[in-house]
Amino acid sequence: MSKELIKIALDEIARGTAEIIDMERIEKLVTEFYENGTTYKVKAGFDPTGADLHLGHTVLLQKLKIFQKHGGRVQLLIGDFTATIGDPTGKSETRKVLDRDTIMANAKTYQEQVFNVIDESKTEVVFNAQWLEALGAGGMVALTTTFSVARMLERDDFEKRYKSGQSISISEFLYPLLQGYDSVELKSDIELGGTDQKFNLLMGRHLQRAYGVGKEQAILMMPILEGLDGVQKMSKSLDNYIGITEEPKDIYAKTLSISDELMWRYYEILSEKSLEEIAKISDEVADGILHPKVVKENLALELVARFYNEESANMAKREFDNVFKSNKIPTDIAEFELESDIWICKALMDVGIEPSTSQARRDIKQGAVRIDQEKISDIKMNLQSGEYILQVGKRKFAKVKVK
Known part of the structure; x- marks a missing residue:
């Protein structure tokens, strides 16, 4: 019976993955759970650089849920220290540094949201500032001796920036070392990440070996989820995302x-x-x-x-x-009050269904804007006193009372 359960578990773990490094170790850990009840540590790190999670983030969370089902104890790592540097992965320039208050506010939101997906009772939430701040200058210097500049420049995004003469800060070289050191501190058995994180994930294996942890974590990489456009990575900045806290x-x-x-x-x-x-x-x-x-x-x-x-x-x-x-109007439209004789483009922007007056102009010209379900074409129109239903496209509505 346990062999059948182990096979089912391994099939579920492998489903949808982009790459697995050391599947033999994962199989051994899962086997020990089903035969002896021995649990194992599965790490996944999140830098709280934004407030809300979207479906792209849940790809990893759902895989963590699968591991929890088959004996994994999740180490949910909140990178409150590493977020002050910013992961350089895939970046063509140095990231802006976030302040501590923003990071901690985002971290709190992350924790509230992740347990919509994973089992809180099988999760340990950890913050890497706890040990990275304690490293001190001496520990940080010792960490830098474990990896060479030449090997760091083999990383694709660093190599491109170096060859094009773009700036790379020393702190960005530290980022993968610090992420890898998290695995030393946590003694993780498995680490999950996206395919764009391969360099950082492998660093965890390297440093566990360098620091004599006695194990080398297996690595499981999930594909990057495309956004609504079907082309680019799901991202809030690209507005091609589905947020898990949206209505x-x-x-x-x-x-x-x-x-x-x-x-x-x-x-x-x-x-x-x-x-x-x-x-x-x-x-x-x-x-x-x-x-x-x-x-x-x-x-x-x-x-x-x-x-x-x-x-x-x-x-x-x-x-x-x-x-x-049925081409009907939604029942729960947000309501707004505006001053009389307001320009339609400004009204659309003020109620939040257009990002700018220039976009409002374009949408009116393209026939995407309606007032009380009637298309409008006059970009110079002003709204006089009265009540109106403003609509952009098929999904954006606002009820407006013009005083």
Whole structure:
């Protein structure tokens, strides 16, 4: 029986991964859990450089949840020290340094959000300032002797910046060393990260060996989740993300906006359905039994239910169908008061459904702006006293009372 459970566990662990280094060690750890009840340490680090988590972050969190199911004790590392440097991974220039108050506020928000996905009772939250500040100057110098500048410059993003004459600060060289030292301190058995983190993850193995920890962590890398555009990495700055604390109706609507092709990738990486279930759904779509839109709706329902509940998911679907299929107005529109004779473009910006007056102009010219469900084309229009429903596209609404 345990052999069958071990195989199921290893299949779930390997699902959707981009690369695993030392799968033999992972297999040994999982086997020891099922045969002897021995748990093991799984580390995942998050630098609290932003306040909210999106679906891209949950790719790692869901894999942590799988490890928890099969004997892993999660070490959720909040990089309150490393966030003051900023991970240089994939950056073409030195990151701005965050202040301590912002970092700690973000860290608190992270902790509140991650337990929507992983089991808090099987998680230890740790902050790396606890040991990195204690390293002191002597410890920091000793850490730098474990790795050469030449090897550091082999890293792709550093190499590109060095060859193009762009600045690389010494603190950025320290970042992968500090992240690796976290694994020394925590004596991690496995570390998870995205494919863009490979250099930093391998540093953990290197430093565990250099400091004589007695083990070398296995590494599991997850693919980078594409954003709603299906091209670039999901990112708040690119506005192609689905935040896990967004309103249910927004999570639902944004999920339905993805392409049919991207939908299957989201199913593989984000859904809790088995690969067999997903393959069956795919076959039914190919055979014309299921419409891709229904499959996408089911994914949207699953994601909303995960971060809220089934009732919220069903309400989000009803609201979406009400607005999009029946061309009706949502029931919970934000209300605003504005002064009379306000320029329409400024009104759209002031109520938050346009980012700028220039974007409002463009959207009006393209026929994307409606007042009381009627398209407008006059970019010079002013709103007089009265009540209006302003709309941009199919998802942005505001109720305005002009005094």
